[in-house]
Amino acid sequence: MSAQYDQIGAKVADWDVLPVRSEYIEGHTFFKALGSVEAQSVLDLACGDGLYTRQLKARGARRAVGVDVSEEMIGGARRQEEAQSLGIEYVVADVADMAPLGVFDCVTAVYLLHYASSPEHLLRMCRNIHSHLKPGGRFVTYTFNPGFSAKGPNSTRYGITMLDFPESPREGQGISAELHTRTPFTIHFSYWSQATYEQALREAGFQRLTWMRPECSAEGLSRYGQEFWRDYLDNPHAVALRCER
Known part of the structure; x- marks a missing residue:
């Protein structure tokens, strides 16, 4: 995963303003699942250039x-922190193997779990993640939708297209998506299936799992109208998941 994002580099900044990536869908749903973080400590995994970390x-x-x-992604995040200091710390690490960074009220991850290379990697x-949470803490992630259907709408107008998605994907099967940025x-x-x-999450120690479309x-809705979003909401490429320790 590091290699492909090292190569993508600054293109990710364009990704952040795509219709489906904006506060209208992804950000809105993610923060609704997360709830308030006022005065809390947050560990933001797969942070990329720090889009959600700053938020x-x-x-x-x-x-x-x-x-x-x-x-490359952490370098971009650090440059933004240097330009406008918010007091954010950035670390380069594979989540499966990262050293302890403290114990947090919540852990977040927008696009992480589907990069697991095997069930064992996912479990690690x-x-x-669980070990970095306080008792009663929560892990909220946004991940590829296990229920995405190849037969459903897959319009380029939202900024993302699943490429050659199989009707019956296998566990661990490689998937590709094109981002329609500049x-x-x-x-x-x-x-990976919902099961x-x-x-993996239950074996890691999480007790309550709540999926959110x-x-x-x-x-x-005001800017684009309900009809614009209908196809995407009927067959979203990603969903939110809230896990409680």
Whole structure:
């Protein structure tokens, strides 16, 4: 995963403003699942260039730490921190193997779990996430939708297209998605079923798992209209998942 994001580099900044990536869908749903972070400590995994890490700090997080396996992504995040200091710490690490960074009120991860290369790798990720949470803490992630259907709508107008998605994907099968930014790029990850995600999370120690389909914010509906979003909301490429320790 680090290699592909090292190569993508600054293109990720364009990704952040795509319709599906904006506060209208992804951000709106993610923060609704997360709840308030006021005066809390937050560990933001797969932070990329720090898009959500900065938003967490802006929403009142007392401490915010961003982690990503890509040195290129963390370099971009650190440059933004140098330009406008928010007091955010950034660390280069593979979530499955990262050293202890403290104990946090919540852990977040927008696009992480589907990069697991095997069930064992996924379990190591989940165990390390769990170990960084306080008792009663929560892990909220946004991950590829295990229920995505090749037969459903897959429109380019939202900024992302699943490429040659199989009707019946296998566990661990490689999946590709094209991002329609000013300089389009493709990302590659693995398909894991809902059962595989839940098994790893429960084995890691999480007690309550709540899946949340994406919702559109009032602002998004006002700007684009309900009909614009219908196809995406009927067959979203990603969903939110809240896990409680």
